[in-house]
Each structure stands twice: as structure tokens, then as C-alpha cells.
Amino acid sequence: MSYQIYSHILPSATPGTQRILKAHHFGEAGARPKMYFQAGLHADEWPGFLVLNALLRKLKKADEAGLIQGEIIIVPVSNPIGLGQNFHGYIPGRFSFSDGGGNFNRNWPQLGAKVHKRIKEEVTGNPETNVALVRKAIHEELMLLPEHTELLGMKKNLLALSMGADEVIDLHCSGEANMHAYVAQEFEGHFKPLLALLGAKVGLSELETGAASFDETNVSVWRELKSHYAHLIPWGSRSLTVELRGENDISNDFAQQDAQALFDYLILRGVVAGDMPEIDDSQVAYYPLDAMDLVKAPCAGIVCYHKAIGKEVEAGEVIGEVVNLMDDEVETSSYPLVARTNGVFFARVQRRLVVCGESIAKIAGREHLAFREIGHLFED
Template identity: 80%
Template sequence: MPYQIYSHTLPSATLGTQRILKAHHFGEQGARPKVYLQAGLHADEWPGFLVLNSLIKLLKEADDKGLIKGEIIIVPVANPIGLAQNFHGYIPGRFAFSDGGGNFNRNWPQLGEKVKKRLKGEVTGDAQENIGLVRSYIAQELAALPENTELQGMKKTLLALSMDADEVLDLHCSGEASMHAYVAQEFEDYFKPLLALLGAKVGLSELETGAASFDETNVSVWRTLKSDYAHLIPWGSRSLTLELRGENDISDDYANQDANALFDYLVLRGVVLGNAPEVDDSEVVYYPLDAMDLVKAPSAGIVCYSKNIGDPVEAGEVIGEVVDLMEDDVTASRYPLIARANGVFFARVQRRLVARGESIAKIAGREHLAFREIGNLFED
């Protein structure tokens, strides 16, 4: 099948409005491996838009040469609802204004137990046959999901495009950060080449965050089934969240660099025909997500960092200060930001005016932190 673009219309939320999702399809439908990529689920995180735009150009050239072996679906703008939340020139696209609010990348529909009930008594000794059976039941459960609201329709559409993919790559970014990724523990080795190609040296590894995020939802069915069926049901999907540096790290140079890395990865996985790149992943280090220190502002005020993104830090070390502008004694108006983990300072909020108690910086550590709650590792 030649390259095609499909438009998916979302349920109309208000009179006279209508939003769409555009999906770019490469390769024959049903061909394997299948890879799904999207950007902008958090609608205020934009680097992925340009990266996928550049990747589509590369894939169109490959398609013209007949090099697409598998199936690739790209949704370069995954959240038109969030993009419409323009408030006096600012797009607060992380949380929904309507449909009960909430983080756009939390609380996605969980289908594992429903598929498990359908599958009971039908698992065979043929692992590939079982994968096909599970995918058919996933499709049936997806079709039964409600789409009474615009947000429900968006979630249902994105899952219908992604949940039968062998790999799901969800592109995000942080406020200010080095390239990093959130990866399920089971897939650390599998995705190490991807991180290396992208130049990411930090991977945050977790079993389950409790967030029911988009990337976790795509593998949740398989994780649920493997607890009962082990090797009889191999991983039918692997997913991760890529954090493409910071919000303002947007340029043609970055976009072309990252798009070429993703293209090389598709060649490496046999989705696109070509000479597989040699990958040195020796610099990629995984840090447990429950060992990540979320540094909180001890006071409201202006934050001044003394450490840079990518710097190593030690527990007890000061990485910056918050200046309380309302303090009467200006000589005693600075409050230190103290690291609680030995590791790497890899991300921070872009704003320099912060609120008391707000998580404003992230340090990837190696040892579990007692104050980090397993199953509730994302605070927002």
C-alpha cells in the first residue's frame, strides 16, 4: 500500500466545532514489524512535532524507493484538544480544561482484565497464534470503548491506531532537560540501541508507575496476560516515552538529528530496508524511577541554579537556591536546593519563578529513595 494520510474526526464537543487527528501510514496494513509514533500528547511539548515532520520526509523517500518492509503509523499532532487551549497566547496543554480536567497522559483505559476473560480457555501452545488472538480481542475491547466526549474519542482513536503495534514510541519533552526516556524494566535491553542512537545517556526504568499513561496502556494487556501465561504469550507490544530535551530545544538541526536517529532505528528493527547502523550503547545508563529525586522548592521565589543539566551530583549537594523576594532581610532570603540522591541532574522546570513545595528539578539516582512511593511515581 502506498503512503496514505487518514483523517480521524473527533466527536464535536461544542456547537460548530470539529477537530481531527491525522495519521500518516507507510507500508502494507498488517505488515510486521509495525511501529507507531506520536508527538504532542502533552500539547505544550512541541519538539516532537518537528522531529516527526522530518521523519515523515525521510520515510516518504524510502517509500518511493520501495524500502518500507513493515508498517509505520505516525501521528505528528496527537492532541488537537490541548492545542486549542490557547489562553492569552499561552497553551497550557498538559491538563484538560474540559471532560473533568486531568493530565492528558494519565488514566487511559485499561483493557487487560477484559481481554484476559475473553482469552480464558483459548490459549494454545503456539505463541504467535496467541499473539494474534490477543490482538483480535484487544480490537474488540477497543471498539466497545465509549466515545461520548471529545477526549474519549481522542483516546479511543489513538489506542486503535497503536495497540496492535510491535513498538510504540511516544514523544514528549521536559521544561529544560537532556535527552532521556522512561522505559519499562522489561524493555531496558531492548530499547538501549534506540536511546544510544538518540544520544540519550539517561533512562528512567520502572515496572509500573500507577499513572496508566499512554505508553504503559499499550503494554498493560500483555503484562497482565504474561503473569498467567508467561512464555505462551510473548510481548506483543513494547513501548516507551521519549523526552526530547527541553521545551525550547526546537530547531531544524535537532529535528533532523533526531529524525535520522529514529530512521536508523527503524532500519535496525527491519521495518525499513537498509544497512543497519552500528550502535554503541555503552554510555546509556538506566536509573530506577523510584530512585529519582524530585527536588522541591523550599520557598516561593526566583530559582537560581548552580548546577547545569547533565552534571553529576551527590546527596547533600546544593544544586541551586530559591530567592524569597518577600523576605525582609535580603541577606537571609536565599534557600538552598539540596539533592537527596547520588546521580545525574537531568531535568528542571523552565520557569524561574516557582511556588513553595513545587517539584522543580529531577535527579536520576541509583538507590531507592524511601519517600518515593512505588505505584505512584508521577506526581502530575
């Protein structure tokens, strides 16, 4: 048996408080392939908690049977800071209350230029040797990251756990949504089997969002180095963000279904021994992130949707309306939500009281939209 649990203590933010990250390790340290999973980086997105709990149960049985061939690290609760932000029974866990108040999944440390500086005199003609060289340099740079606040300590620990993995899978969810994922353009083919296993029909394909999110940060070093050395430095890490449907899509059935999909994926990648899963990826489609229409509320009020999630829409089609409760003329107080692209209506906010100008629905389109700016594709 190889199963171990390690607790990583974060810097104490205030006297008498202490938060920890628990990392579950399977397989021999250094074994390949190495996989990393985490859930709840946005601490108000909870489906992944139950999914990884179910996956841990499956992996413990696999470990007892001697089936773990690679290395697996799972952090089922990756943001104890956000979970502690309990405000009268509501946990607003997307943004930090302290350390500048930013989005927990934005502006992670970018190490590409620093790693390049470390290795540029040592790159060889052997790609395998170069991968080991880069991983060593990444580790050295990670150790230099500051950790004098609770949030910085959490980021440093999560990156130290994940950046040596061959694949990083970050579990999130949307307000109300179909299963979907955000995937780097370079990895569309690689992760298509995973999306198929999860039943995700929509993949949002991105190059650089400008967000410096957790999943992007794990591959940003390799992207930076490949721009200099091409094939001499292969991809040492691939990552994606999986959106596990909506906030309230939490059940034992969903958790078992999704955990089995992740377990089957580990078999597919040779991390766990077992019968190869049958995969039909014919329903998986990728849509450019810069073609995604963010439908905005035309006024403040109550939103009513006319179109169900998962349905195809056409540009100019009305998918819902917002009722302005302050209009004098109630007969004309409804304002339409109009799709600006052809595509799939796949996500929307859970709240029905919306703020004027906020993005409340997402449509995966196929053609670039002029008002979507490359490098600034996430609003929050």
C-alpha cells in the same frame, strides 16, 4: 507506493467545532514489524512535532524507493484538543480544560482484565497463535470504549491506532533537560539501541508507575496476560516515552538529527530496508524511577541553579537556591536546593518563578529512595 493519510474526526465538543487526528500510514496493512509514533500528547511539548515532520519526509523517500518492509503509523499531532487551549497566547496543554481537567497522559483505559476474560478459554500452546488471539481481543475491547466526548474520542482513536503495533514510541519533552526516556524494566535491553541512537545517556526504568499513561497502557494488556501465561504469551507490544530535551530545544538541526536516529532505528528493527546503523550504547545508563529525586522548592520565589543539567551530583550537594522575595531580611532570603541522592541532574522546570513545595528539578539516582512510593511515581 504505500503511503496513505487518514483523518479521524473527533466528536464535536461544541456547535460549529471539529477537531481531527491525521495518521500517516506507510507499508502494507498487517505487515510486521509494525511501529507507531506520536508527538504532542502533552500539547505544550512541541519538539516532537518537527522531529516527526522530518521523519515523514525521510519515510516518503524510502516509500518511493520501495524500502518499507513493515508497517509504520505516525500521528505527528496527537492532541488537537490541548492545542486549542490557547489562553492569551499561552497554550497550557498538559491538562484538559474539560472532561474533568486531568493530565492528558494519565488514566488511560486499562483493558488487561477484559482481554483476559475474552481469551482465557482459548489460549493454546502456540505463542504465535496466542499473540494473534490477544490482538483480536484487544481490537474488540477497543471498539467498545465510549467516545461520547471529544477527549474520550481522542483516546479511543489513538489507542486503536497504536495498540496493534509491535513498538510504540511516544515523543514528549521536559522544561529544560538532556535527552532521556522512560522505559519499562522489561524493555531496557530492547530499547537501549534507540537511546544510543538518540544520544540519550539517561533512561528511567519503571515497572508500574500507577499513572496509566499512554505508553504504559499499550503494554499493560501484555503485562497482565504474561502474569498468567508467562512464555505462552510473548510481548506483543513494547513501548516507551522519549523526552526530546527541553521545551525550547527546537531547531531544524535537532529535528534532522533526531529524525535520522528514529529512521536508523526503523532500519535496525527491519521495518525499513537499509544499511545497518553502527551503535555504541556504552554511554546509556538506566536509573530506577523510584530512585529519582524530585527536588522541591522550599519556598515561593525565584530559582537560581548552580549546577548545569547533565552534571553528576552527590547527596547533600546544593544544586541551586530559591530567593524568597517576601522575606524581611534580604541577606538571608535565599534557601538552598539540596540533592537527596547521588546521580545525574538531568531535568528542571523552565520557569524561574516557582511555587512553594512544587517539584522543580530531577536527579536520576541509583538507589531506592524511601520517600518514593512504588505505584505513585508521577506527581502530575
